[in-house]
Amino acid sequence: MSTASTSPSATLSQPSSSAGALGVRLSGVGRTFDSKVVLRDVDLDIAAGEIVALIGASGCGKSTLLRQISGLDQPSTGRITIDGSPVAGIDLRCSVGFQEPRLLPWRSLEHNTELGLPRGTAKGEGRERVRELLRLVGLGHASGLRPRQVSGGMAQRASLARALARRPGVLVLDEPFGALDALTRLQMQDLLLDVHSAEPTTIILVTHDVDEALYLADRVVLLGADPQAPADGATIRSITVVPGARPRDRGDATLAHLRVELLDGLGVSAHHSS
Amino acid sequence: MxxxxxxxxxxxxxxxxxxxxxxxxxxxxxxxxxxxxxxxLVREPVRGERRGGQGWIIVAGLVLPALLLVAWFLISALGLVPEYRLPAPQSVWLAAVEFAENGTLATHIAISTQRVLLGFAAGSILGLALGALVGLSKWGSAFLSPTIGAFRAVPSLAWVPLLVLYIGINEDSKVTLIAIGALFPVYTTVAGALRHVDPHLVELGRAYGLGRLQLLTQVQLPAVVPSIVSGLRLALAQAWLFLVAAELIASSMGLGFLLVDSQNNGRVDRLFLTIILLGILGKTTDALIGLLEKYLLKRWS
Known part of the structure; x- marks a missing residue:
């Protein structure tokens, strides 16, 4: 895999070094909505180029945390820095991928991807970059199609290409594969790993899927409220370092063990008992 | 794999x-x-299939008018209704030929069409501007929409005496009345559509660093193109409606005038002719906008 992962980047017009990826630091981050505490005391250091998965029960503030990293939302307390400088407002060092592809229906996949280019990109250069990215995500043949003409998986790949267009230091993905069918989801996970090798960036990903988290991430962060005091808001309950280099074997026994632990942390028993 | x-x-x-x-x-x-x-890939239907279907639809749409024409002919031929109430189709045709020959028909149609188009253009541009202001800005909406709503609630013919008093009986007052009629459908649809542009897409635009103006031109306006066209379509229908209202009340030319004039002279044949012409003109302009709508829907949605 190591040879396979370095070769594609060699064909990119500006081979991006790992210097492209940026570290993220969250210190004491909290968020209150109308006096309801959703998040509190989140401290997390994410290294440049790392893949971190955030998991947690619905409504525990995972997505809020992602939105804060990209500047779509502001923390009520604490601070977030990317590469040492604070996030204030929409931060263009970050690229966001949503659960829905959110493609503009009136634009072709190619022109949708163009939306992700940094402002002021020269036309020819931008077109070349978009073409490469669409090829990278396997849409080279479909660049002229409209979103309604393609499947959900293809649309999601186009949105990934769009997110990569500006060579983001940080890629935040909010349940990017949650709406896809199981098989497509597995393919997309592999694609994401390929992309991560080809275009080094830090990836922070929210998922509901423990297996996905264990397959993709260097560390899995479990968010949740203290069962004794649920009104205090969610914070980091555990951080699991996932062993083994990627690509991992989906059937790995160690992972199976971690899976049980994480599911337990989510309040789901691995074995249904009555 | x-x-x-x-x-x-x-x-x-x-x-x-x-x-x-x-x-x-x-x-x-x-x-x-x-x-x-x-x-x-979801394939779009093949061109030929669509064409064939459309030809059938056009024929189907012509069946009823043809039947009505036949019924009309029979009724007047059998003398079921006296001629001074229901003229025979051929006398309406003769009236049309007579008008066409002395050139008055063309003049009436031209002046009416001109009024409709001018009023429609002025009204829709203003409606578009107001709709954009109210649909995009919370402040604009809070400030303007109650007042515009109140103006909208005034039955449009209530403006006529005021317009005549202020502007006089001339082209301007007629065009103004038509513009008032065309303004509100465009205003309502545009404001509503802009307010309801998919918030996901707007957030996406923000997340990718689009400024307010770029957001407007790249996301919000394209998203409401279909609504704008359907607003325009409604507005055009309104414009014809108001044209007749304006011309009925005070004019010396145009199709509305022709209606009054024919009524005063007891020319039922000309009355019928004018009504049929209004139907054909309205339907034709609507069909033209329909074509535009079809093209834009294909392009923008």
Whole structure:
């Protein structure tokens, strides 16, 4: 895999070094909505180029945390820095991928991807970059199609290409594969790993899927409220370092063990008992 | 396809560039492209199928008018209704020929069409501007929409005496009345559509660094193009409605005038002719906008 992962980047017009990826630091981050505490005391250091998965029960503030990293939302307390400088407002060092592809229906996949280019990109250069990215995500043949003409998986790949267009230091993905069918989801996970090798960036990903988290991430962060005091808001309950280099074997026994632990942390028993 | 082939099994670069596998091959090796996805493309219906269906629809739409014409002919031929109440189709035709020959018909149609188009243009531009202001800005909406709503609630014919008093009986007052009629449908649809542009897309635009103006031109306006057109379509229908109102009340030319004039002279044949002409003109302009709508829907949605 190591040879396979370095070769594609060699064909990119500006081979991006790992210097492209940026570290993220969250210190004491909290968020209150109308006096309801959703998040509190989140401290997390994410290294440049790392893949971190955030998991947690619905409504525990995972997505809020992602939105804060990209500047779509502001923390009520604490601070977030990317590469040492604070996030204030929409931060263009970050690229966001949503659960829905959110493609503009009136634009072709190619022109949708163009939306992700940094402002002021020269036309020819931008077109070349978009073409490469669409090829990278396997849409080279479909660049002229409209979103309604393609499947959900293809649309999601186009949105990934769009997110990569500006060579983001940080890629935040909010349940990017949650709406896809199981098989497509597995393919997309592999694609994401390929992309991560080809275009080094830090990836922070929210998922509901423990297996996905264990397959993709260097560390899995479990968010949740203290069962004794649920009104205090969610914070980091555990951080699991996932062993083994990627690509991992989906059937790995160690992972199976971690899976049980994480599911337990989510309040789901691995074995249904009555 | 289900298994990742190792690099050794990957196809050799076909370009012969000597570089290691290109990104494209890299991707297709893993089955993301061609084989894996092409089957998922939703194909649009083939052109020929659509054409054939449309021809049938046009014929079907002509059946009822033809039947009505036949019934009309029979009724007057059998003398079921006296001629001074229901003229025979051929006398309406003769009236049309007479008008066409002395040139008055063309003049009436031209002046009416001109009034409609001017009023429609002025009203829709103003409606578009107000709709954009109210639909895009919370302040604009809070400040303007109650007042515009109140103006809208005034029955439009109530403006006529005021317009006549202020502007006089001339082209301007008629065009103004038509513009008032055309303004509100455009205003309402545009403001509503802009307010309801998919918030996901707007957030996406923000997340990708689009400023207010770029957001407007790249996301919000394109998203409401279909609504704008349907607003325009409604506005055009309104414009014809108001044209007749304006011309009925005070005019010396135009189709509305022709209606009054024919009534005063007891020319039922001309009355029928004018009504039929209004129907045809309205339907034709509506069909033209319909074509535009069809094209834009294909392009923008």
């Amino acid at each position: 289900t298994e990742k082939p190792s690099l050794a099994e990957a196809p050799a670069p076909d370009s012969g560039a000597g570089a290691p596998a290109s990104l494209h091959q890299y991707a297709s090796t893993y089955g993301y492209s061609a084989a894996g996805t092409e089957g998922n």
